[in-house]
Each structure stands twice: as structure tokens, then as C-alpha cells.
Amino acid sequence: MYISKEDKEYLIRELQAELHARLDGGRKNLIVPECIWCGKTGGKLGIYVGPEKNGKVFGMAHCFSCGRTCKDINRFVEEIGRSDLQVKDTAKFTPVEVPEFFNLEEDEIDDELVVVEMPESWKRCFKNPYLKSRGFTTDDYAYFPVGTTRGLNFKFDDYVVFPIYDDGDIVGYVSRHVWSKQDIDEYNDKAKRNNKYQIRRYNNSIENDFVKLLYNxxxxxxxxxxxxxxxxxxxxxxxxxxxxxxxxxxxxxxxxxxxxxxxxxxxxxxxxxxxxxxxxxxxxxxxxxxxxxxxxxxxxxxxxxxxxxxxxxxxxxxxxxxxxxxxxxxxxxxxxxxxxxxxxxxxx
Ligand SMILES: [Zn+2]
CATH class of the missing domain: 3.40.1360.10 (Dna Topoisomerase Vi A Subunit; Chain: A, domain 2)
Known part of the structure; x- marks a missing residue:
């Protein structure tokens, strides 16, 4: 069955809204939070919306909990009470052989984040000699919040700390020592020889893996x-x-x-x-x-x-x-x- 790109996009949008589904990271599957057949929650029901290959067709649905499969998008939309979404061109429908279904669980993306506290005594600043030396302007301070712990938290003395926001929540921070890399390296060479504490150029949050974060x-x-x-x-x-x-x-x-x-x-x-x-x-x-x-x-x-x-x-x-x-x-x-x-x- 041929379904145009526009029709596919329309179907994806409608199914997302109707079933509260979301696309997975590869945009190949719609993950439905609650199975329409067995009622199992936790995103066990998947609808394939990726390119048609290896016997996978657009709109085929499968539940990993009850094991039920529906290979026909028109029957599926009928089952969820949305026959209005049926694709008209059914004449060329060919039955498909799909013994082995797409591997949904492997495709699932871990994008869960926890909210992170800024270091104790951190306070936003609008003036800082180090940032000034790096060309910071009034707009930069306004659009990219940054602060210090004002000498009240020794672990962050001489650092500027930038919160990382995600949907308004702080999900991490980047903390940069205000010395140049060269000065830090020189200090650390000496410190190493004298068995003293070394300076870290960055002292970042650890709660969320940075591979899950994007700054700005x-x-x-x-x-x-x-x-x-x-x-x-x-x-x-x-x-x-x-x-x-x-x-x-x-x-x-x-x-x-x-x-x-x-x-x-x-x-x-x-x-x-x-x-x-x-x-x-x-x-x-x-x-x-x-x-x-x-x-x-x-x-x-x-x-x-x-x-x-x-x-x-x-x-x-x-x-x-x-x-x-x-x-x-x-x-x-x-x-x-x-x-x-x-x-x-x-x-x-
Ligand atoms: Zn099910």
C-alpha cells in the first residue's frame, strides 16, 4: 500500500495526539504509553513509522507485553476508533511476511534527567574579571546565567559556574577555573612535584551524564x-x-x-x-x-x-x-x- 510522505506525517501526528505516543530517538517507532489491547503501561506498544524495508511496513503495530501484532494500519486505526484516518488507496495492499519484528527496546533512548542543585553559596553575577577578560558583555550575563560561590565554598573558589537548563530546570553545571590552561598546567606540575593538591580546570556536576545534556x-x-x-x-x-x-x-x-x-x-x-x-x-x-x-x-x-x-x-x-x-x-x-x-x- 502506497502512503504519501504527507499522509504519513499526518498519520504520525494524529496517532501521537490520539494515543499520547512519542517518537523514539531514531524516529522509526511511535511508542504508545498504554497498549490498546492489553492495557499494559510503560511503552510496550510500538507502531513502526520508519522506512519500509526488511518486511517492515508503515503503521504496523506490536505489543511486547501481550505479543499482539497488527500489520494493517487501516485496521489499527479502526480499532482505536479513528476510521477517519484510514488510508484510501487499499487496492494495492499486499500481505506482508513479518516473522521478526523491529527491535523496539534496543532503539529506546534514555533521556531521563534529574534536577541538580547548584553548588552551595552559588549566586548569579553580572560582573566578573575573568569573564570580562573573555569578552563577556552585558547581554552575555543576561542571556547566559553564570555565577560564583563568592569565596563561601572552597571547592569552587576561583571558578565561574554556569547552570545548564533543560525546560527551565537546572540539570547540571559547568564550572571553569578562572586561570588559563597554561597557568593551571604550570601550577599542577609544581604541585605534583611537591605532592600537593592539583587544580582541575573543570569541576562540573556529576548527577546527569553530559552525553544527555545540551547547553543553551x-x-x-x-x-x-x-x-x-x-x-x-x-x-x-x-x-x-x-x-x-x-x-x-x-x-x-x-x-x-x-x-x-x-x-x-x-x-x-x-x-x-x-x-x-x-x-x-x-x-x-x-x-x-x-x-x-x-x-x-x-x-x-x-x-x-x-x-x-x-x-x-x-x-x-x-x-x-x-x-x-x-x-x-x-x-x-x-x-x-x-x-x-x-x-x-x-x-x-
Ligand atoms: Zn498489549
């Missing part, structure tokens, strides 16, 4: 943000937002993945807000990591591009406005172009 996630507005720029760290997010004046621009949002990798949970989070286009803005010294991320993202998003920073700067924080401007206007590559440009060893 709440700036992505569902159905308004279509493009997300992925960068490595918090300071890259803030620098890009400042330099491109994206503070109130919800169509393009910079978020960071805390490193050069993107996880299934992070992809799921971006998809669930309807993001279509991704620009990878990882440091271009890491072309292998970028290729891996690009291939992975390409499976899930309409457009994936790689921004190859031009000019002298080594990252977004470092780069000047015109280099960033040139990067986005003339140095965006598709994943294939990017691979080829590196094979050649030259930039187009």
Missing part, C-alpha cells in the same frame, strides 16, 4: 528554530551568539554537546523540537570526529553542513567577527564535500 537547549523554540549550530563548549556558544548577535534570533541557535561527539540522546532532544538543519561547528582540527558526527546526523536531519572556520582564530571564541561571517557565507560544506576537502588536504 531552552533557546531552541519548537517549530520556530530550524537551524542549530553545534559547537564543543559553553564559551563557543556564548561567543557565537555574541558575535553573530543571535541573542533574540530563535531561527538559528548555537548549542554545545560538551565535546566533539553527539549522542543518540542529544539527537533525540534536537529532533523532538523539530530542528531540520544542523551546522557542525566543532574545531576543525578534529576532522575524523567531525566525519563521524556528520554521518550520524545525516541520518536524522534534512540538512547537515560543516562550518570550516576561516582565518587565524582556532575556535569561535578566538575568531573575529569577519572571519565568522566569512565562514558562514562561504565555508560551509556538505559531509561529502568536507571529506573530499580533507582528502585533498586543501580547502576549497
Amino acid at each position: 537547549y531552552d533557546s531552541i523554540i519548537e517549530d520556530e528554530t530550524d537551524t542549530v549550530i553545534l559547537v564543543e563548549g559553553i564559551f563557543d556558544v556564548i561567543a557565537l551568539t555574541r558575535k553573530l548577535d543571535l541573542y533574540d534570533n530563535h531561527r538559528i541557535v548555537a548549542v554545545c554537546t560538551f565535546g566533539k561527539k553527539i549522542s543518540d540522546a542529544q539527537i533525540y532532544k534536537l529532533q523532538s523540537k523539530g530542528v531540520h538543519d544542523i551546522i557542525i561547528g566543532y574545531d576543525t582540527d578534529a576532522s575524523d570526529a567531525i566525519n563521524v558526527a556528520a554521518d550520524k546526523l545525516n541520518e536524522y536531519f534534512d540538512n547537515v553542513m560543516i562550518a570550516k572556520l576561516v582565518g587565524e582564530g582556532k575556535d569561535w571564541d578566538d575568531a573575529n567577527f569577519w572571519d565568522i561571517y566569512d565562514t558562514f557565507s562561504e565555508s560551509l560544506f556538505t559531509p561529502i564535500e568536507y571529506k573530499l576537502s580533507n582528502v585533498d588536504g586543501k580547502i576549497r
Whole structure:
């Protein structure tokens, strides 16, 4: 049975609303919280909505609790009392052989987060010598809350601490020592020789694994943000937002993945807000990591591009406005172009 792309999207939306279902991370299955046949809760009933291959057809439903399967979307929608959703073109319906069902449990994404407390005595600040030295503006303090523990919590002395928000909740924090990497390394070399306590450049929260977090996630507005720029760290997010004046621009949002990798949970989070286009803005010294991320993202998003920073700067924080401007206007590559440009060893 042929079902057009539009009809499929419509069906997915209607089934989501009707059954309170959600798409899994791979967007291949709708997970229904309560089985329509046995009533079992916990997302045991799945409806396949991925590409038709290996005998899997759009709309086939299966419950992992009662084991019941329905391979015909038209019968399924009838069973849930929504015959209005039946697909008209039933003439070409061919019965399908599906002994082995899609593996739903394997596809499920762990995106559960716990709410995290900020370190004791943490208080937001609007002025800080270290952040000033990194170019922080009034807007940065307003849009990207940051604070210190004001000398009242020795574990965080000399750190600036950024809360990470998810749907308004604090789900983690990044705590950066205010010394330069070089100063910390020098201090630690000495401390090591004298068996003294070493300084950690970062002193981050531990409750939620960072592979499940995205910094600046709440700036992505569902159905308004279509493009997300992925960068490595918090300071890259803030620098890009400042330099491109994206503070109130919800169509393009910079978020960071805390490193050069993107996880299934992070992809799921971006998809669930309807993001279509991704620009990878990882440091271009890491072309292998970028290729891996690009291939992975390409499976899930309409457009994936790689921004190859031009000019002298080594990252977004470092780069000047015109280099960033040139990067986005003339140095965006598709994943294939990017691979080829590196094979050649030259930039187009
Ligand atoms: Zn069931």
C-alpha cells in the first residue's frame, strides 16, 4: 500500500495526539504509553513509522507485553476508533511476511534527567574579571546565567559556574577555573612535584551524564528554530551568539554537546523540537570526529553542513567577527564535500 510522505506525517501526528505516543530517538517507532489491547503501561506498544524495508511496513503495530501484532494500519486505526484516518488507496495492499519484528527496546533512548542543585553559596553575577577578560558583555550575563560561590565554598573558589537548563530546570553545571590552561598546567606540575593538591580546570556536576545534556537547549523554540549550530563548549556558544548577535534570533541557535561527539540522546532532544538543519561547528582540527558526527546526523536531519572556520582564530571564541561571517557565507560544506576537502588536504 502506497502512503504519501504527507499522509504519513499526518498519520504520525494524529496517532501521537490520539494515543499520547512519542517518537523514539531514531524516529522509526511511535511508542504508545498504554497498549490498546492489553492495557499494559510503560511503552510496550510500538507502531513502526520508519522506512519500509526488511518486511517492515508503515503503521504496523506490536505489543511486547501481550505479543499482539497488527500489520494493517487501516485496521489499527479502526480499532482505536479513528476510521477517519484510514488510508484510501487499499487496492494495492499486499500481505506482508513479518516473522521478526523491529527491535523496539534496543532503539529506546534514555533521556531521563534529574534536577541538580547548584553548588552551595552559588549566586548569579553580572560582573566578573575573568569573564570580562573573555569578552563577556552585558547581554552575555543576561542571556547566559553564570555565577560564583563568592569565596563561601572552597571547592569552587576561583571558578565561574554556569547552570545548564533543560525546560527551565537546572540539570547540571559547568564550572571553569578562572586561570588559563597554561597557568593551571604550570601550577599542577609544581604541585605534583611537591605532592600537593592539583587544580582541575573543570569541576562540573556529576548527577546527569553530559552525553544527555545540551547547553543553551531552552533557546531552541519548537517549530520556530530550524537551524542549530553545534559547537564543543559553553564559551563557543556564548561567543557565537555574541558575535553573530543571535541573542533574540530563535531561527538559528548555537548549542554545545560538551565535546566533539553527539549522542543518540542529544539527537533525540534536537529532533523532538523539530530542528531540520544542523551546522557542525566543532574545531576543525578534529576532522575524523567531525566525519563521524556528520554521518550520524545525516541520518536524522534534512540538512547537515560543516562550518570550516576561516582565518587565524582556532575556535569561535578566538575568531573575529569577519572571519565568522566569512565562514558562514562561504565555508560551509556538505559531509561529502568536507571529506573530499580533507582528502585533498586543501580547502576549497
Ligand atoms: Zn498489549
